[in-house]
Amino acid sequence: MQSFLKGKGLWKYVTGDLKPLKKDDPKFDDWEINNNKILTWIANTVTPSISMQFGRFDTAKDVWDFMSRRYLQSNFARKYKLEQDLRSLRHQKGQFVSEFHSQMTIIWDELALMEPKWTTGAELWYNYREEMWLVQFLMALQDDFETIRATILHRSPLPTVESALSELFAEETRKGLLPNPSSVFVVTSHPRGNYSKGKST
Structure with missing residues (x-):
């Protein structure tokens, strides 16, 4: 509104x-x-x-x-419910990574709206939040992605969610999980909490 x-x-x-x-x-x-x-x-x-x-x-x-x-x-109760949903969310067998990322992004975006308006140290917080989102997302993926997940988590510094998604999409394609080789889902994620955008091509 x-x-x-x-x-x-x-x-x-x-x-x-x-x-x-x-x-x-x-x-x-x-x-x-x-x-x-x-x-x-x-x-x-x-x-x-x-x-x-x-x-x-x-x-x-x-x-x-x-x-x-x-x-x-009621914001605190809502935040509690969102945190609960986030922790129970799991990547399902046969579910595309892009679809699962969209589910998680909806929760992330609503939680971001409840954050205080940062006047100092904002950049540090946004970087921390991006890392937190990356860890949450990777840990919720199914075991088929264990090898690439471990590789990403051991990098220093950690990549952004957007960068990690590109690798996960490639791994998904390599494993033959996409309906056809021409199906691509492009996702952008901004560390300042902007809504992610996706389009099929």
């Missing part, structure tokens, strides 16, 4: 940087239209039991603040 509203140039309505206008202000109609657009978009993206509580609020900021106060406290 944040990305969507920023793309529409309306995020300041939610943060309160763009204050409500008085009815005699020439720009009031535009402000009211945009405010109600945001209220509608938010209401349409949450469950009815939540949106029914929005009736007592007049501005998008009020609704956003309400949801932050009410539901932010």
Whole structure:
């Protein structure tokens, strides 16, 4: 929602940087239209039991603040569940490495959103997180990849997830696990937590 509203140039309505206008202000109609657009978009993206509580609020900021106060406290429980899912996730027999990486990336991305906004030592943290993701991913692979997994884990410095994936895809192809030799899945991973992108060619 944040990305969507920023793309529409309306995020300041939610943060309160763009204050409500008085009815005699020439720009009031535009402000009211945009405010109600945001209220509608938010209401349409949450469950009815939540949106029914929005009736007592007049501005998008009020609704956003309400949801932050009410539901932010559940972040720890959500984080706990995600960490639990991550540790139980295992590469299944016959499952492509690309498919398994996508499953793990969904969890990584959501966990990354829960991290604090780093103001100092950010680069060190991102490098540490990249190494942590690499270890988590490699350890969850099936035993067919033990040889290449051991090779990657003993390198210094460790490669990025993206670099390791290239080698794993090659190993997958060598073992004949892909449906045909022309099937390639390209994956990019950024140490700063950007969403991974994949496309088949």
